């Protein structure tokens with residue numbers, strides 16, 4: 001027997017960032033086509049409460065919901081993010097920035113980075129970051145939204161946000177509830193499956209009530225209450241490529257000018273993040289428990305804060321990898337229930353967003369054609385793997401040999417897809433971009449060059465370019481970017497003028 | 506010191522001169538780096554002559570004025586292809602270079618159309634395509650850039666005379682320092698270390714060496730196959746046609762802005778309008794029709810002497826091997842059902858220019874080139890197979906075979922997904938995208954079992970009204986375009 005007809009009801013399990021993003025997006029896309037959307041969250045269990053840095057497509061999500069960006073910034077104590085600064089990753093003492101947006105302009109049809117590589121071969125010493133508007137602005141603490149005039153250099157500005165994850169969840173919860181999503185603040189104690197096909201039949205709450213829906217979205221976090229515990233979907237473990245398995249997180253007082261970028265500092269057994277918000281700075285040490293104790297990690301973290309710690313460090317445990325299936329029977333897993341990759345490139349919230357967009361495209365009916373799930377799983381797995389490769393690159397392309405973690409990462413076997421990219425870049429500075437990949441040429445360039453993957457040659461067609469012209473082209477680009485950034489306000493002023501948040505109560 | 510490699514192209518067909526022209530554009534201040542070896546004794550074979558919209562980009566990159574190209578190659582414009590007799594004898598559909606409709610309430614138009622069809626409403630899909638409607642009216646105008654205008658919803662290609670097209674590119678390249686060498690290639694010296702080709706030996710004893718060799722010698726693959734023995738992946742179990750006979754007629758009165766491909770009992774037949782003549786061809790599978798029967802299918806008196814050729818659909822196992830890159834028929838062959846061969850030469854040479862190796866490096870570049878080239882040709886292969894396997898034609902062994910044949914997994918999955926919910930997953934590669942696949946599915950009367958559930962946000966009456974408004978706007982836009990011949994005259998291509 002197969003059921004017929006449209007999905008009438010959805011239950012979302014979990015009220016973290018993922019759950020409320022799902023609730024908000026679903027009210028928006030279904031726009032009356034669904035009879036009910038309910039969300040269950042347990043105040044007792046709580047959310048991970050971290051996850052504060054994002055990437056530029058986040059703007060699209062907010063716009064899709066119709067949110068006013070300044071209001072969103074005020075309500076979530078957000079700041080603007082122009083990129084990530086990586087310290088001590090390639091070698092101790094070395095710093096580079098992975099900026100949003102692109103590098104300089106092409107010359108006579110030759111890609112910019114090939115022009116830059118040729119100039120390097122001619123003795124030019126300029127850093128590639130000098131050709132990225134976002135990088136230069138970030139280092140000077142400046143910020144502006146892009147210009148609408150496509151001819152202006154400033155139109156190439158690209159940005160994301162740092163925000164308080166719990167405030168964002170609260171903000172979205174207000175949004176979704178105002179549009180008819182019902183919230184149940186209860187704990188799920190059991191999941192009942194249908195005998196005939198193993199589909200989820202009902203969720204049993206702590207007071208014995210049974211909640212039923214046609215379709216379930218599992219946003220229950222690491223535990224994967226539905227997808228893992230009830231439906232028994234296994235986990236593909238990637239810890240041999242990404243061995244960090246714990247984090248200690250602590251907020252501290254803000255002491256200096258707000259930096260419009262995330263900082264990631266490589267440490268002996270992992271790395272530390274620094275994410276400035278309007279009311280505080282978020283910090284955390286992501287580490288590999290095989291190489292350092294929790295106490296030592298916490299001590300390292302506390303010794304490296306900009307201001308006074310505002311709480312005791314919180315410890316989190318995780319494993320890198322993904323569910324073997326994200327959509328199984330009548331359940332889709334989003335957020336931490338679907339998989340985890342460390343927040344080195346701030347991709348988790350983004351994966352919730354793209355998961356929702358795929359769900360919109362492949363929205364099922366009660367017949368639950370297995371092809372929908374298969375397609376969703378194929379696309380999601382592929383997306384996870386491409387991002388995984390990008391994160392692994394940060395670890396494997398290093399000169400560091402000062403600790404067991406770095407010795408492991410420097411010499412570990414890496415995925416073939418990543419090896420091909422590295423070899424192609426080494427050979428002639430070309431960047432292979434796989435189909436539909438989140439991170440594109442400029443992102444890979446930033447990290448490949450930043451982590452000393454050295455091309456042995458460059459595109460020979462740049463030899464056709466006249467040397468003086470090439471040099472002039474490069475110096476003009478640098479000058480134009482400097483002039484543009486000189487004219488920008490500091491992020492502090494920008495926020496004060498447009499979107500200053502109230503100090504928290 | 507310049508690291509620019511020297512390049513020898515073998516073959517002076519359309520592929521060879523397309524490659525030479527693209528290289529000439531890049532190597533302009535470096536005379537003598539690029540040479541073309543052509544023996545010049547084979548008269549160019551009169552093939553069907555079609556170029557996809559990507560040709561415009563290719564011309565633009567070379568700084569070639571498109572009107573000049575149309576004038577000199579006696580071309581007409583191409584808004585798509587009419588497929589007659591493919592769904593079933595008597596049935597016809599049009600494959601336009603165009604979008605269908607516009608999305609309604611964030612939902613793709615096709616999903617709304619599926620719902621309309623399910624309720625017995627709406628017009629045939631082609632009515633929602635500006636290119637299809639304009640083509641049926643014999644009208645043509647160029648699209649506009651403003652994406653809010655209905656006139657931005659389509660694109661176009663060309664029907665250039667093949668020999669004139671090649672001559673045009675030859676002149677372009679020769680004026681920019683490409684050297685033509687008209688001596689016959691008699692032998693190829695291969696490096697003992699497996700690194701590829703050492704030198705080309707030409708008639709009269711000349712020895713030509715280069716850093717990189719481009720094999721455009723046609724199906725024989727003088728370098729890539731005969732010298733380097735790269736191997737060929739045969740696709741004839743999916744695409745069984747393997748013979749063609751071509752001829753041309755001087756009749757050009759209709760001057761339609763599209764070509765026509767008509768299915769017959771063991772293959773298909775084309776006619777392509779150019780300004781000075783119409784090109785014709787008959788494509789068959791020799792497994793299902795022997796040559797004498799094929800001859801019998803020709804019209805009573807063809808104006809030009811019909812010429813036959815044999816081919817095997819498939820691709821070279823590697824398009825880039827060692828220091829040799831194959832383009833055109835040397836790299837693989839796909840029957841000209843969707844005119845993709847010129848396209849593959851254009852994208853191939855652009856890809857090579859992007860991945861051109863410095864001296865002494867290149868294995869990773871070759872791997873990347875092959876990775877992309879294989880994806881591209883397999884996607885086009887799948888698209889061509891769709892024309893055969895989804896047809897409802899019966900009662901001839903050829904079409905029975907096509908209906909029952911085993912399909913490549915990638916295509917089987919794509920068809921299954923479409924039949925389930927009308928989804929056409931992006932395939933990467935740009936040659937054929939959603940509208941192309943959609944028009945073949947819809948043209949063959951393959952419709953999905955269900956449409957997107959969110960199409961139920963709108964009632965059928967409202968949906969019908971919205972679709973009708975789109976249809977009317979397109980019809981009106983098409984009617985406002987000039988006649989194709991008038992447009993040609995206006996750009997001096999009478």
Ligand SMILES: Cc1cc2nc3c(=O)[nH]c(=O)nc-3n(C[C@H](O)[C@H](O)[C@H](O)COP(=O)(O)OP(=O)(O)OC[C@H]3O[C@@H](n4cnc5c(N)ncnc54)[C@H](O)[C@@H]3O)c2cc1C
Pocket residue numbers: 013014015016017018019040041042043045046047048049050051052053054165186187188189219220221222223225247249284316318334335336337343346347348349350
């Ligand atoms: C150390 C760390 C740093 C991170 N940094 C970033 C970052 O910078 N950028 C980024 O994009 N992402 C980051 N992430 C990831 C990000 O935090 C998560 O993707 C995001 O918060 C989504 O979490 P979630 O909603 O899936 O799960 P959670 O926040 O864990 O929410 C789970 C929800 O399920 C509910 N629940 C669980 N069990 C039950 C039950 N039995 N009954 C009822 N309700 C239940 C809980 O009440 C809770 O509401 C980071 C993650 C970690 C671990």
Ligand SMILES: Cc1cc2nc3c(=O)[nH]c(=O)nc-3n(C[C@H](O)[C@H](O)[C@H](O)COP(=O)(O)OP(=O)(O)OC[C@H]3O[C@@H](n4cnc5c(N)ncnc54)[C@H](O)[C@@H]3O)c2cc1C
Pocket residue numbers: 515516517518519520521542543544545546547552553554555556688689690691721722723724727749750751786814816832833834835838840841844845846847848
């Ligand atoms: C029936 C048919 C119709 C087609 N229709 C279309 C279409 O409409 N659109 C499309 O895009 N494609 C079409 N194609 C495919 C396309 O035309 C072929 O792929 C194309 O002919 C290949 O061109 P080429 O330049 O690679 O090879 P060729 O045109 O075969 O050129 C080979 C060149 O190599 C030279 N050469 C060979 N041997 C030597 C030697 N020993 N020494 C020196 N030089 C040598 C020859 O003189 C010649 O100049 C069609 C193919 C067929 C069979």
